[in-house]
Amino acid sequence: MPRHPEVHFRLKAKNKKGDCAIYLQFIYNRNRLFFSFGQSVNFDDWNFNKERIKKKDKTTLEGKFFLNDLLERLQNLCLTSYHESMKDGIPNPAYIKTRLKNLINQNRTEADPEKSDFFLLADRFIRGEIKNRGKDKSISSLQNYHAVTKHLKNFQKATKYSITFENINLDFFYKYTTYLKDTLGLSPNTIAKDISIIKVFMGEAVDLRYTTNNEFRHKKFSYSEIETDAVYVTEKELEILYKFDFSKTKRLENVRDLFVFGAWVGLRFSDFSNIMPENIIEIDSEYFIKIVTQKTKELVIIPCHPIVLDIFEKYKHNPNKLPNTISNQKFNDYIKDVFKAAGFNEKGRLANDINLELWQCVSSHTARRSFATNYYLQGFPVIDLMKITGHKTEKAFMKYIRISKLDAAKRLSSHMKKMWSEKMLRVA
Incomplete structure (x- = not known):
């Protein structure tokens, strides 16, 4: 048994067309969880080392999502559920499987792709569609939403970290703030603003029931501002x-x-x-x-x-x-x-x-x-x-x-x- 929780994606036996059903295996604290979620891949299109589909544009059977994104969300949900539950003891596999089923059912019943796409929700903010108690957002707020969305897309492209509702967790926080600081050279206050806006996006996603992920509310999911010194004229x-x-x-x-x-x-x-x-x-x-x-x-x-x-x-x-x-x-x-x-x-x-x-x-x-x-x-x-x-x-x-x-x-x-x-x- 591994010392740390591990999530793997395995293939079942090939059918006549060479397609294999994908299933998830989660190993933690002497527990083994197996979960099938109705997706398959051609045997030749599977990367056994990375445990992902070789063709990054391969979508789910419904054609709504990239299949690799779905695998990423399932993996992160396993690990998130595990770490959240450990404070009360080792989680029961049935509990984690229930959360996995909820995620799959949510994806299957969504007629509106906005419910599963982080950037589509961000675009609704940028367009000014989502208001604050009925009041229009200021132009500067809309510009800030656009800037943060641009940062996130560039981060996703540079690091291959998939930006989804389920992936906004502490691991994302550490990677993203490091990227903003070391790669983009942004100031602490600009980084703090980025994080606060991401929290606004995620808070709206929870309210709209697009996700149950609340890790963005963790006390560590915050970036301290530095009080800027400025002058005044007498x-x-x-x-x-x-x-x-x-x-x-x-x-x-x-x-x-x-x-x-x-x-x-x-x-x-x-x-x-x-x-x-x-x-x-x-x-x-x-x-x-x-x-x-x-x-x-x-x-x-x-x-x-x-x-x-x-x-x-x-x-x-x-x-x-x-x-x-x-x-x-x-x-x-x-x-x-x-x-x-x-x-x-x-x-x-x-x-x-x-x-x-x-x-x-x-x-x-x-x-x-x-x-x-x-x-x-x-x-x-x-x-x-x-x-x-x-x-x-x-x-x-x-x-x-x-x-x-x-x-x-x-x-x-x-x-x-x-x-x-x-x-x-x-x-x-």
Whole structure:
């Protein structure tokens, strides 16, 4: 008997046409399980070393699936059932055989191939067919689904690991994350996003009863994010930037004004770069921006800062009273040119790379971080800020706050002085 559980696929005797029925043999802890599942192969098409069909495009008798994929799913189901059950003792062969029968019966009764194909379900996400409580997914979410699906297909092609609902297990997790890290060179946070999206796909598959595989919910099936360090621009720096003369370089002037606008309204680039005339409203002689955000579909209402009103006046010739928008990629390139030209060359603002100058660290997202951080430092209530930024949880909001150690020390110093003054008044 082998020390570790082993799954083998054997052939029964040939018939007159040379075809052989395939059966599964599972050996574990002095148990031998034999399982026939109604599939056959020509004797000459069988690879006895790999225990797989030589022709990879060979399908099952129903023509719905690749036969090798079915063998892979059966093998993984055996091993998954074994490892899941071992915590309560050695599993009974009848239990494992029942799970194998359920898988085969599910395949036979499926009229819709989407119920057995991981990538067809992923495509439904990409098309926006699968919604969140009836709400459409954001464009960025659909793009993320597409990127993850592309990664998975490339992984499958490179490693020959079949991506099926039953194969999304810890073995897959270890192989896939290693592939993303070592082969594609992706960052930990990008890998973590990939894994979280795969969990979304699998959660939907379980809800739709396409699979009973819950191994993706294992505590080890997760990838830790690394908290990214990012900069923010102070109110004083925003004023300096806004007053800098870019009149001879209209391209940079437009980008500068769009960045400053974003830093005073706190919206994402996808929102503040696409403000429409109808988003600017007047209530009780005051101007507000009222918009449903693209990413979270949240309605937010933002009061217009005097600098925002000044920008509206400057660009009143445009329908939306703002500079002409450009792509996020070009904006991120140009905004660095803006800050560099304006002399923002201070080093040490980015804690994880103190040699970078400030202009090298800014992006479109810096505007939103600056808004959140500046008002947070002023003591504006977090719950009210969240209603403006559209964050649903305080944890998500606090990721936007970028406070340096000096900022924290200054806040503590101010608090100490305030408490001391109050104490002295009480004594007096």
